[in-house]
Amino acid sequence: MSSTTKFSEVNSEIVIKTREMHSGGEPLRVIESGWPAPPKSARTLLDKRRHMKEHMDHLRKLVMFEPRGHKDMYGALLVEPDHPDADLAVLFMHNEGYSTMCGHAIIALGRYVVDNKLIPAGRIEEPETKVNIQCPCGLVSVWVQVKNGKTGSVRFHSVPAFLHTSDLTLEIPGTQYKPSVDIGYGGAFYAVVKDRDIGIDLSTSTTDQIVERATAVSNAVRSKVKLWHPDSPDLAYLYGTIVTDGNDDFETNDTTTNLTIFADREVDRAPTGSGVTARTAIQYAKGHIKTGQVKKFKSSANGSLYTGSVVREVVEYFKRCSNSSSNSIVEVSGCGYYTGSSVFTVEDDDDLKDGFLLK
Numbered sequence: 274m275s276s277t278t279k280f281s282e283v284n285s286e287i288v289i290k291t292r293e294m295h296s297g298g299e300p301l302r303v304i305e306s307g308w309p310a311p312p313k314s315a316r317t318l319l320d321k322r323r324h325m326k327e328h329m330d331h332l333r334k335l336v337m338f339e340p341r342g343h344k345d346m347y348g349a350l351l352v353e354p355d356h357p358d359a360d361l362a363v364l365f366m367h368n369e370g371y372s373t374m375c376g377h378a379i380i381a382l383g384r385y386v387v388d389n390k391l392i393p394a395g396r397i398e399e400p401e402t403k404v405n406i407q408c409p410c411g412l413v414s415v416w417v418q419v420k421n422g423k424t425g426s427v428r429f430h431s432v433p434a435f436l437h438t439s440d441l442t443l444e445i446p447g448t449q450y451k452p453s454v455d456i457g458y459g460g461a462f463y464a465v466v467k468d469r470d471i472g473i474d475l476s477t478s479t480t481d482q483i484v485e486r487a488t489a490v491s492n493a494v495r496s497k498v499k500l501w502h503p504d505s506p507d508l509a510y511l512y513g514t515i516v517t518d519g520n521d522d523f524e525t526n527d528t529t530t531n532l533t534i535f536a537d538r539e540v541d542r543a544p545t546g547s548g549v550t551a552r553t554a555i556q557y558a559k560g561h562i563k564t565g566q567v568k569k570f571k572s573s574a575n576g577s578l579y580t581g582s583v584v585r586e587v588v589e590y591f592k593r594c595s596n597s598s599s600n601s602i603v604e605v606s607g608c609g610y611y612t613g614s615s616v617f618t619v620e621d622d623d624d625l626k627d628g629f630l631l632k
């Protein structure tokens with residue numbers, strides 16, 4: 274079956290149960306049951322991601338698309354890890370497919386894993402419990418605050434992050450703007466652009482205006498730059514564009530505002546965990562911040578906050594990234610919350626059972 278698997282072509286007798294969370298406004302739908310496990314032949318997590326795309330896409334559409342979701346929905350499916358140090362593995366999903374990293378999901382899942390005792394009880398300790406979550410981009414270390422048995426804020430160290438391309442000048446068709454963008458990797462690749470360079474003001478422009486210009490930037494980067502990643506070609510694609518207020522320099526300002534448009538014009542309400550990772554690595558590589566300086570990243574959509582800081586450089590990895598100036602391990606922190614639970618069913622005679630999106 275192709276990547277356009279439809280409900281009408283497969284068994285529709287299904288009940289999917291989910292736990293609903295958010296970590297800065299962007300929804301996270303954690304699949305709890307009803308989703309078939311990937312086959313043993315899908316050995317690695319990237320194999321499982323490919324299997325989902327080719328054989329399970331009707332399920333992604335069921336839980337992401339209307340009438341059960343909407344165009345800005347996000348999801349996570351816990352699966353068996355293949356990394357020797359991982360406690361569990363996760364596949365992410367959104368309005369277009371399956372991402373390689375999602376920081377907002379990791380912040381929510383950190384709590385979920387501890388609260389649901391998905392690691393041995395003896396490993397749960399105060400004031401912090403460590404969980405290793407394998408993501409498609411690699412192993413992510415997660416620390417969950419626990420106080421009097423209650424889980425709280427979460428910090429994580431993602432895979433090595435780096436500046437891929439610096440100060441690339443783009444033409445934005447149909448406009449007079451020629452922005453300079455950086456491309457960075459934080460488990461996923463992002464183009465980073467200042468709001469004023471594309472005729473946007475994050476504090477006054479409408480979300481539609483930001484989506485329009487950010488999407489034009491993503492398209493321009495995709496047509497101009499061939500991305501490369503040392504671990505796998507599956508990781509080498511541009512996921513989205515982060516529009517910023519340009520406050521990159523720590524000495525001038527320890528808070529910066531941004532909004533990320535990713536996948537198919539999807540808008541992250543949160544400050545974007547993998548985006549904060551990529552932006553922090555870029556800021557470090559360009560000399561705006563030093564190791565240990567903690568910068569705050571604020572979402573222009575709703576003011577939610579994450580922090581980001583470089584904890585160390587990674588020399589071995591750096592050697593494999595010949596076109597990158599430095600590689601760093603970035604710490605991101607934020608808070609996740611539970612918002613509810615859902616049980617999704619499908620009726621055979623429902624003409625809309627394949628789902629749809631209002632864009």
Ligand SMILES: O=C(O)[C@H]1NCC[C@@H]1O
Nearest residue numbers: 375376377541545546547
């Ligand atoms: O926080 C993040 O990293 C994610 N949020 C939506 C887009 C990214 O995957």
